[in-house]
Each structure stands twice: as C-alpha cells, then as structure tokens.
Amino acid sequence: MGTIQINNLSFKYDQMVDNLFNNINLSIDESWKLGLIGRNGRGKTTLLNILLGNLEYQGQVVSNLNFHYYPQPVSDMSKTTKEIALEISGLADYDIWRVETELEKLQVSLDILDQQFETLSPGERTKVLLAVLFIDDDGFQLIDEPTNHLDIDGRKLVSDYLRTKKAFIVISHDRNFLNEIIDHVISINRNDIDVYKGNFDTWEHEKNLQDTYEADQKRQLTKDINKLHDSAVKKENWSRQTEKGKKKNISMDKHANLDKGFIGAKSAKMMKKAKSMQHRVDDSLNTKKTLLKNIEIDDPISLNYAEISHLKNLIEVNDLLLKNRNVETPKVSFKLPRNHVLALMGRNGIGKTTIFKQILGIAQPFECSGSIVVPSSVKISYLAQEYDLHGTIRELAERKKVEPEMVFSNLRKLGFERELFDNNIEEMSQGQKRKVALAVSLSEQANLYLWDEPFNYLDVITRDQIVDAIHKQHPTMLIIDHDLGLIDEIADQKLILKK
Ligand SMILES: Nc1ncnc2c1ncn2[C@@H]1O[C@H](COP(=O)(O)OP(=O)(O)OP(=O)(O)O)[C@@H](O)[C@H]1O
Ligand SMILES: [Mg+2]
Known part of the structure; x- marks a missing residue:
C-alpha cells in the first residue's frame, strides 16, 4: 500500500518574511479519504502544489503515487468539452468512453461533450473536470474546493460521487460536504499541521x-x-x-x-x-x-448598517421576467421588508445573479418585463459573485470610496495577516481575495445588502463571524447561496426559483 511521507518540510514564497510551513512531518496512507482544512491563506493550495512538485521546498516528500489536481487549467475555453477532456487526460480519441463512464456517474448528459466548454454552467464544468480527474484509478487526486458555485443538487451529486472513491485529498470549507465523504482530516493550524482520524465533526470536537x-x-x-x-x-x-x-x-x-x-x-x-x-x-x-499557539482568533465583526426607519419595504419586485435568446428567468415577485434577510435560491443557471444585477440597475442584454421598486434614497452594498480585484487594498478602498483604515480593521478581525496589507490582491489566495471584497462591503455604509454567494471560499471561522453579525444586527439583506445549513441559520424567508 502506498503512502505519502512528508519529512521536515519547510516552505515560503520568495516575497515572504516568515516560512509558511516550518519543519512539517506527516504520514498519509493511500487508502484514506482526506479533508484538508484551515483558515484562508494557511497554505492548503500551496501544500497540494508541493505534492504535485510545482514548488521548490526544503525537506522531503516521499511517495510513489501519481498526483492529479482539480481544477485543471483549461487552455482554451472555446474548444469543445471533448477536446478539453482529451487534452487534459492525455487519452486517445477512442478512449473517450472512460470519461463518459465517469460523466454518467455524475449524471451529466453526454451531449455536452460536443458543446463549447465556455458555454457550460459552472456546475457542469466542475463535474466534467472531476470526471476527467478520476479516470486514473491508480492516481491520488488532489481536489481544491470543488463545491464553490455548485447548487444544492450538484453538491449532493459530487459528494455521493466522492463517497464511492478513495485516495484523495479534498479542500473544502463546507462542513456538511466534508462530513459526508472523508475519513481523515489534515488541519493546517496557526502553528502546525495535524492529522486526525474521523470527519469534520470529529475534528471539531477534538x-x-x-x-x-x-x-x-x-x-x-x-x-x-x-x-x-x-x-x-x-x-x-x-x-x-x-x-x-x-x-x-x-x-x-x-x-x-x-x-x-x-x-x-x-x-x-x-x-x-x-x-x-x-x-x-x-x-x-x-x-x-x-x-496558546493553536487557538484561532475570531473577533466579532459588524456591518456599517444604517437602518431606514421610514421604509417598510426596501425592495418590491412584481412579475419580473428577464429573457434573451439563451436564458429566461422564472417570473418572480417578492417584497423585502426592513431588517429581513431574504435568500434567493435555485439551481445553477436559473438567473439569480441576473435578477440581482437588474435590481442594481446594471445594464444587461435582456428584455425585461414586470417592475422593480427600490427607493432612490436606499444605499446598497453589493458583494458580487465574480469580481476582478486588482492593485492594492488601499487603492481598492479609495476606488470604492470607503475609509482604507476601516477596511484594514475589518480584515484584521477576519484573521487576515497584517503583512499582506500592501500586497497586490492578484497574488492573494482565493479566500483572501474574498475577504477583501467582504471587508469593503462591511465598511461601506449601507441600508441594504445584496450579497451573491458570500460564503464561497471563506473559512469556517469567517462564515461563523458573518452569521453572528447578521444575527446581532438584523440588516436588510438579499442573499444568494447554496449552503443550506448557513441559509437556514440566517434567512427570515427563502424564495426558491423554479421553472
Ligand atoms: N504565487 C504566490 N506568491 C506569493 N504569495 C503567494 C502566492 N500564492 C499564495 N501566496 C500566499 O501564500 C499564502 C498561502 O496561500 P494558499 O493559496 O496556499 O492558501 P490557502 O490555504 O489555499 O487559502 P484559501 O483558503 O484562501 O484558498 C497566502 O498568504 C497567499 O497570499
Ligand atoms: Mg486555496
């Protein structure tokens, strides 16, 4: 049976003052299903890159396993899914059946093999890349945050799929997802790395x-x-x-x-x-x-929320329908009362973000019928699902017209290292980028929050901090997210979009 033996591993990126890893020793068995957890920026993705041999380090990594990484880079999104699958897997054309077998297990229609990859929904792309990953039965799979952007059914499917596999490390901040599939946990703590036998709940208890x-x-x-x-x-x-x-x-x-x-x-x-x-x-x-080395810091955070006491409802939507050649949203009507959290839910691609953008008045290539009323005095803070953050945090804060010091203070509370304050946002980890966007939204004075999948990429402690702040302040908020556990904790109402 194969093992991965890590001896005295130390590593830092060139620009770093301190080591990210210091004399790490780990022993991992090939048959384990491992969850890799830790706060944003602790080095989860980096550890996978070390196993893949993509980074130079000190110490030893001894293993005879074939490592494969998800998400695999896609060279040209305009190619067909089949071309991409063959390119990444290195399979010959006549062996495409091996990808098809995995796709069927993930309940993906094989028609998408002839579709351009860029036209696939985020959920479909995830499933295709996972299917390609698992064609090598003898490999050891390194899976980096597969559930972001997946809808509830997609998460269930991927978790059922992974439950049938062994020999992998999966990074995720979704505790329910991890509980379903893993039997060991690697935890990157503040000062060391531990391996526990059990799932996320067992680890949390310990x-x-x-x-x-x-x-x-x-x-x-x-x-x-x-x-x-x-x-x-x-x-x-x-x-x-x-x-x-x-x-x-x-x-x-x-x-x-x-x-x-x-x-x-x-x-x-x-x-x-x-x-x-x-x-x-x-x-x-x-x-x-x-x-006290491993006690995590979780200061309470708060939103710069200003309640508008004279308005009963901050949003009123009636029979809203948006359509173009490819997409048609279901017709929706709802009211968002002051100090309520309303969750907008529904499968990938149904049009939740499109509805958000219409409420915000962002120009979109859709015909629109029905009505949206948001009084003009209402100040909205928008946390987008996809964002292109560049430059330094200070520059971003200035562009967004928020006090940089307030953003820094919120980032500190979110466990963001002070040393990174002057770095370019492009160089940060996924979760760190997300925290920057979140800290800006927390700092903006607002009467209404539109948050599109705010929990993606964020570590468990940060998720809890957000939930606590919402419980404490009862802001008026329209939120999209696929994590049912979190939505159940914070939403006063759920609006499920269906066709
Ligand atoms: N190419 C790079 N150059 C310099 N610093 C980097 C680089 N990539 C990552 N870092 C830094 O190294 C640290 C670890 O990053 P890594 O992406 O491994 O974290 P992570 O645990 O995967 O975080 P997340 O949960 O946010 O994905 C972070 O502080 C990050 O800013
Ligand atoms: Mg990462």
Missing part, C-alpha cells in the same frame, strides 16, 4: 477539547505569572531602596561604612533573586505563547 485545555492552561499560567511578577517587582524595589538608602547613609554618616559591606551583599543577592524571578516570568510568558 479541537474544542484542545482549545478548552489551552484556555485553562492560559488562565492558570496568567495567575502564576501575575504572582511571580508581583513578587519580582517587590524584590527589585526592596533591593533598589536598600541601594539608595545605603548611598544616603554613606553621605550622612561617617560610621556607616561599618554596615556597607553587609547591606551591599544582601541587596545584591536580592537584586539577583529579582532578576532570576524576572527570567522565570519571561520564560512563563514564552510558554504561554506556545500553549
């Missing part, structure tokens, strides 16, 4: 126990440190006083010389004791730091 233990240790240690500190200060004060008194005595009393040697020796001893006490305090502080 992690909570560990955090509670670390927190107890911290409390006890803080008490001890305070005691030590008080005692060291007292001793140091005493010996200083003695030194001072000694000097005074010398100048005032010519017989004081008699006591000088004795007092001098005593205060020097006390000073030495105080100093050694201080060292113990410093050591304890260092121990404290290592003990």
Whole structure:
C-alpha cells in the first residue's frame, strides 16, 4: 500500500518574511479519504502544489503515487468539452468512453461533450473536470474546493460521487460536504499541521477539547505569572531602596561604612533573586505563547448598517421576467421588508445573479418585463459573485470610496495577516481575495445588502463571524447561496426559483 511521507518540510514564497510551513512531518496512507482544512491563506493550495512538485521546498516528500489536481487549467475555453477532456487526460480519441463512464456517474448528459466548454454552467464544468480527474484509478487526486458555485443538487451529486472513491485529498470549507465523504482530516493550524482520524465533526470536537485545555492552561499560567511578577517587582524595589538608602547613609554618616559591606551583599543577592524571578516570568510568558499557539482568533465583526426607519419595504419586485435568446428567468415577485434577510435560491443557471444585477440597475442584454421598486434614497452594498480585484487594498478602498483604515480593521478581525496589507490582491489566495471584497462591503455604509454567494471560499471561522453579525444586527439583506445549513441559520424567508 502506498503512502505519502512528508519529512521536515519547510516552505515560503520568495516575497515572504516568515516560512509558511516550518519543519512539517506527516504520514498519509493511500487508502484514506482526506479533508484538508484551515483558515484562508494557511497554505492548503500551496501544500497540494508541493505534492504535485510545482514548488521548490526544503525537506522531503516521499511517495510513489501519481498526483492529479482539480481544477485543471483549461487552455482554451472555446474548444469543445471533448477536446478539453482529451487534452487534459492525455487519452486517445477512442478512449473517450472512460470519461463518459465517469460523466454518467455524475449524471451529466453526454451531449455536452460536443458543446463549447465556455458555454457550460459552472456546475457542469466542475463535474466534467472531476470526471476527467478520476479516470486514473491508480492516481491520488488532489481536489481544491470543488463545491464553490455548485447548487444544492450538484453538491449532493459530487459528494455521493466522492463517497464511492478513495485516495484523495479534498479542500473544502463546507462542513456538511466534508462530513459526508472523508475519513481523515489534515488541519493546517496557526502553528502546525495535524492529522486526525474521523470527519469534520470529529475534528471539531477534538479541537474544542484542545482549545478548552489551552484556555485553562492560559488562565492558570496568567495567575502564576501575575504572582511571580508581583513578587519580582517587590524584590527589585526592596533591593533598589536598600541601594539608595545605603548611598544616603554613606553621605550622612561617617560610621556607616561599618554596615556597607553587609547591606551591599544582601541587596545584591536580592537584586539577583529579582532578576532570576524576572527570567522565570519571561520564560512563563514564552510558554504561554506556545500553549496558546493553536487557538484561532475570531473577533466579532459588524456591518456599517444604517437602518431606514421610514421604509417598510426596501425592495418590491412584481412579475419580473428577464429573457434573451439563451436564458429566461422564472417570473418572480417578492417584497423585502426592513431588517429581513431574504435568500434567493435555485439551481445553477436559473438567473439569480441576473435578477440581482437588474435590481442594481446594471445594464444587461435582456428584455425585461414586470417592475422593480427600490427607493432612490436606499444605499446598497453589493458583494458580487465574480469580481476582478486588482492593485492594492488601499487603492481598492479609495476606488470604492470607503475609509482604507476601516477596511484594514475589518480584515484584521477576519484573521487576515497584517503583512499582506500592501500586497497586490492578484497574488492573494482565493479566500483572501474574498475577504477583501467582504471587508469593503462591511465598511461601506449601507441600508441594504445584496450579497451573491458570500460564503464561497471563506473559512469556517469567517462564515461563523458573518452569521453572528447578521444575527446581532438584523440588516436588510438579499442573499444568494447554496449552503443550506448557513441559509437556514440566517434567512427570515427563502424564495426558491423554479421553472
Ligand atoms: N504565487 C504566490 N506568491 C506569493 N504569495 C503567494 C502566492 N500564492 C499564495 N501566496 C500566499 O501564500 C499564502 C498561502 O496561500 P494558499 O493559496 O496556499 O492558501 P490557502 O490555504 O489555499 O487559502 P484559501 O483558503 O484562501 O484558498 C497566502 O498568504 C497567499 O497570499
Ligand atoms: Mg486555496
């Protein structure tokens, strides 16, 4: 049976000051179904790239397995799906049946093989690339965030599909998805990497126990440190006083010389004791730091939400229908009352984002019937599903007319490293990019939020922070997302679009 043995692995990107990985040791069995988890920017995608041999590192990665990565780069989106599948897999034309077999398991119509790849919905593209990935039964698959943009049925299909496979590492922030398919977890923590046997829930349980233990240790240690500190200060004060008194005595009393040697020796001893006490305090502080190494920080976040008290409804949509040659949205009518969260749901490609853009007044190539009423005084903050962020965070904030310092402060609360503040957004990880967009939306003053799949790419802690902020502030929000667990937690109403 094959294994992946990682010995003393250290790695950093050129521009980085500190290592991303420091002397990592891991042992992974070929038969495991692994979930790779960790906060955004911890190095999940990087670890997969190291296994693929795409990056230079220090240490050893020993394995005789064939690694394959999802999502595979697609050279030319205008080619047909079949051409793309053959190109990526390296299969000969007559072997296309192997891709077809996998596609059938994913319930994808084989007609799409003749369709241009760029015309496929995001869900279909995901399924095609996964099908191509799994034609190599002997390979070990490295799957990077397959559920983003997949609708509820798509997630279920992909999770059922992966359950039948073994020998993979899947990165995902979707706990329900992971619970269904994995039997081991690799967790990239703040200071190290661990492997656990079990699924996401098992890992979370262990992690909570560990955090509670670390927190107890911290409390006890803080008490001890305070005691030590008080005692060291007292001793140091005493010996200083003695030194001072000694000097005074010398100048005032010519017989004081008699006591000088004795007092001098005593205060020097006390000073030495105080100093050694201080060292113990410093050591304890260092121990404290290592003990608390893996507790994640999750400060509460808040939206810069301004409630409009004189409006009952912030959006009223009646019989809205948008259509062009390829697409026709279902007819929708709804009202969004103040301080309500309304979730717009429905399968990939049904037209949720199109409806959002129409509400925002963004020009689109569609015929539109029906009506949309949003009072002109309403300020909207829009978090788009796809975005082209470039330049630095400060430049972005200035373009968006929000205070850069506020964006930085929100990013800190979202666990975003300060060292990255001046980096170009293009160089950031997917989740970090998403956090930048989220931090801008949190900082903009708004009466209404239109958030299109805000949870994609974000780590579990950030997801919880968003849920908590929405519970606390009850903003007026129209939201699109496919994560039913999260939607059930935050939405007051759900509008499911169907044809
Ligand atoms: N090519 C690069 N050059 C410089 N820094 C990079 C590069 N790629 C990634 N990084 C940085 O390395 C760190 C790890 O990135 P990586 O993409 O591996 O994170 P991740 O855990 O996959 O995050 P996410 O959950 O957001 O996908 C991040 O701080 C990121 O900004
Ligand atoms: Mg990543």
